[in-house]
Amino acid sequence: MKHLTLKHEFVEYIHDNLKEGTIYISITFATVAHKCCCGCGNEVITPLAPTDWQLIFDGQSISLYPSIGNWNFPCQSHYWIKHNKVKWVPILSKKEINTGRIHDSLIKNLYFSNTIRHKKNLKGDS
Ligand SMILES: [Zn+2]
Incomplete structure (x- = not known):
């Protein structure tokens, strides 16, 4: 099932058992992780760095830039996470x-x- 909204959780460590529909943010390790929003169960790790992803936290919701393109997964999902909403990019x-x-x-x-x-x-x- 495709997720349209996500919850975010600030954590110190990224756990092994990620919950679907939740995006985990570790400021300590500059890493964001979530399960692919298509529901395929693959874990998507997005390192935060000037050359990788940038996280925007507006106090209520998070956005990630640039988009998430899961070309390595069979689902080939491509989406943006903006204000905790998943904006799907059509294949x-x-x-x-x-x-x-x-x-x-x-x-x-x-x-x-x-x-x-x-x-x-x-x-x-x-
Ligand atoms: Zn997927």
């Missing part, structure tokens, strides 16, 4: 993936055309 449709590919190839073309231009400039200099 990309084939059309969207294709659009992404087109975007990639555009960037590649741009890159190559820049390279070619650069090479031409080099030739011009010599």
Whole structure:
């Protein structure tokens, strides 16, 4: 069952037996842990660091940035946790993936055309 809201709990240590629908926050160890919000039971550990996740506690609820993308789990869940609410990101449709590919190839073309231009400039200099 997909969770739409979470409870948060500040703990010193992250326990082994995480409860579904609860997000555990250890400030001591700069770690946040919860069970995947899709209900698959996999534990999601999100370290807090400038290059990993950031936690916002507004006194009542917590938010995590950036989003949680469980690409390593079979469920492939992707969601944001904002103000203790789970905002599900829809799984990309084939059309969207294709659009992404087109975007990639555009960037590649741009890159190559820049390279070619650069090479031409080099030739011009010599
Ligand atoms: Zn899951």
